[in-house]
Amino acid sequence: MIKRISTHLLKRFRTREDGVIAVEALLITPILFWTIMAGYTFFEAYRQSAANIKAAHTIGDLISRETREIDNVYIDSMQEMFGLMVVNHADLKFRISVVLYDEASDSHTVNWSAIRGGYVEKLTDDNIVNYRDALPPMSDQNTLILVETSNTFIPPFRVGLDNVELNNFIFTRPRFANNIKGNV
Template identity: 45%
Template sequence: MLKSIFQKLLLSKFVRREDGVIAIETMIMLPLMFLTFMALFTTFDAYRQYAMNQKAAYTISDMLSRETMAIDDAYIDGTQMIFEVMTRSRQQSSVRVTVVRFDGEENQMVLEWSESRGGLASRDNASVADWIEMLPQMVDGEEMIVVETWSRYAPAFRIGLGEKDVTNFIFTRPRYAPQIEFDDGQDELNS
């Protein structure tokens, strides 16, 4: 009996003591706070990467829309380098530039030219024919510049997000010239 009273007294003293509570709370909360901060950082970093990719794609599209001279291979190589620099991509990235013309009689898009860098294949007529639903209304013979970008996003921490493909499909009308031509260097060879 005396032993059980003594145990109850010790147990009640132990329950009433408050020293060491902060250390225990810290041990419980610190890992949870750390995981929360890692998840927030990963989410913010993903949104930042998506925004940077979109800004780079719009920059390339705007740059092309202002051209009055023919575009060549070096120019397309430069768009790939601009995309990589602007996005600070640590993974592989690709840029595809396509110029389409609206054929009012056939009511479809016709490929004028398409060039890509970084792994994406160039477009063909079959792949752009159904773009009429994806592009704004155009008059017969009008051209549209389409810039497609692709990169792989790998999060810094594996918390909630896995690796994702970041793609953009940006279209712009030519600004200072009615059409954007591609110079593949063949005219110089045939002369």
């Protein structure tokens, strides 16, 4: 008797369809919210990366057009502009350097370098060797402006993405003068 009642109740429970949408909504809602938050988080990461790259290109382009000497006030204004363009101010740092190539010795020398933010050392003749493979081919006695920017992306939601260090290495050739003077 109990077996028949339990079998009958189980069969009736299996065939009922009322409440199915509520159960499906209960199961799918967390997945839907996670998908929306993950999409927003990844979009923000790409947006910040693109802003970081655009800011680095803008700094390089502005310096490439200079005909007068670059000083600390000018570099500070570049740092302020970088902060305005990137919007997220988490650990902003950049290094600007002007590099000269000498064909006779097949080496690069640093004319001047300026740092702001978290960079701990300026680019020097000793450590420019580490960048040799990243630099483009240059003709004898030509200069190149190197702009290195870094910014930490902090995800707005925890969706499996940790903090990401967004690093950029941009080089630009001076437009009007072969060598941009610096007093930094």
